[in-house]
Amino acid sequence: MFLHKALRLPSTMNSQSKAIARANIALIKYWGKADSNINIPATGSISITLDALCSETVVSFEESLSADEFSLDGESRPEYVPRISRFLDILRERADIKTRASVISKNNFPLGAGLASSASGFAALAAAASAALKLEISPRELSIVARQGSGSAARSIFGGFVEMHADRSKDGEGSFAEPLLESSAWPLEVVIALTDRSEKAVGSRQGMNRSSATSPYYVAWLDASAKDLDRGRDAILNRDFQMLADVAQSSCLKMHSVAMTTQPVLMYWNGATVECIRAIQKLQQDGVPVFFTIDAGPQVKAVCESSAVQHVAGALQAVSGVKEVILSGLGAGVEWG
Ligand code: PMV
Numbered sequence: 271m272f273l274h275k276a277l278r279l280p281s282t283m284n285s286q287s288k289a290i291a292r293a294n295i296a297l298i299k300y301w302g303k304a305d306s307n308i309n310i311p312a313t314g315s316i317s318i319t320l321d322a323l324c325s326e327t328v329v330s331f332e333e334s335l336s337a338d339e340f341s342l343d344g345e346s347r348p349e350y351v352p353r354i355s356r357f358l359d360i361l362r363e364r365a366d367i368k369t370r371a372s373v374i375s376k377n378n379f380p381l382g383a384g385l386a387s388s389a390s391g392f393a394a395l396a397a398a399a400s401a402a403l404k405l406e407i408s409p410r411e412l413s414i415v416a417r418q419g420s421g422s423a424a425r426s427i428f429g430g431f432v433e434m435h436a437d438r439s440k441d442g443e444g445s446f447a448e449p450l451l452e453s454s455a456w457p458l459e460v461v462i463a464l465t466d467r468s469e470k471a472v473g474s475r476q477g478m479n480r481s482s483a484t485s486p487y488y489v490a491w492l493d494a495s496a497k498d499l500d501r502g503r504d505a506i507l508n509r510d511f512q513m514l515a516d517v518a519q520s521s522c523l524k525m526h527s528v529a530m531t532t533q534p535v536l537m538y539w540n541g542a543t544v545e546c547i548r549a550i551q552k553l554q555q556d557g558v559p560v561f562f563t564i565d566a567g568p569q570v571k572a573v574c575e576s577s578a579v580q581h582v583a584g585a586l587q588a589v590s591g592v593k594e595v596i597l598s599g600l601g602a603g604v605e606w607g
Contacts, residue, residue: 291393321601392419453600515561542591
């Protein structure tokens with residue numbers, strides 16, 4: 271099962287499509303690859319898609335272009351072109367064309383700071399490029415393609431609660447995401463505390479490869495994953511907030527324990543990150559339904575029941591070092607426009 275060719279495209283072509291995808295945050299994290307070449311994660315993961323953090327991407331395949339081009343938020347970014355070209359090659363090969371593309375992308379949030387810009391970015395790119403190439407592609411196949419750009423991008427194809435499967439076998443066709451629960455079935459809210467707007471020094475791809483090679487806790491982390499996935503899935507399907515809070519925080523802290531015990535050390539947190547964790551622990555002691563999760567960056571994401579969102583936002587806004595608080599509900603999967 272892989273991409274089908276709906277239409278035989280002419281050998282010369284000009285074709286354009288636009289897609290929107292949203293960022294997601296993992297509640298049960300992945301950190302490590304089973305295969306770096308085709309980007310198979312070492313473990314499954316479970317995420318929520320966020321409606322407030324969007325990437326909008328227009329892809330135009332143009333015969334007049336001699337090389338792929340990429341601009342982000344109105345600025346040409348040639349440093350990203352090699353990775354984008356390799357990704358587009360997967361789709362060009364399926365469509366049996368060589369035409370180069372112009373990729374114009376806009377994010378409504380800071381890039382590379384642990385807000386999953388690669389997830390929404392590669393999901394939008396996969397969706398826009400496959401539409402421009404007129405490939406007939408199922409959502410699962412699109413997820414497999416997006417995974418090859420960025421592991422977490424596979425999950426941004428879908429909305430609400432999403433599970434990513436990691437099948438270590440063969441060609442990666444068993445490593446795809448699929449919806450677990452619609453957002454309307456459990457409309458949780460997320461308060462994102464931005465503690466630093468700059469790009470992280472060590473990206474997740476490099477970081478996780480370093481962790482698998484050097485952290486003494488890496489194997490224990492992999493061993494714990496299946497149980498965390500089962501608990502996370504059960505908590506979501508039963509809408510059990512406390513159970514989800516316990517397993518999500520544990521998954522986050524285990525991932526960061528692996529990162530911190532990596533050589534050279536991967537310390538994604540800053541002082542405000544720790545203060546946000548303490549503020550959330552205080553809210554929990556006061557009975558507020560909220561828990562934290564943190565990706566490969568210093569921002570803290572507080573997931574809460576909708577009744578608690580203003581209370582949580584106020585508490586995190588008051589933490590010294592928090593630059594901005596972003597509120598988000600759960601969002602939809604990719605959309606073409
Ligand atoms: O999407 P990637 O391959 O850059 O990795 C993302 C890793 C984490 O965000 C830290 C965890 C996750 O499961 O999303």
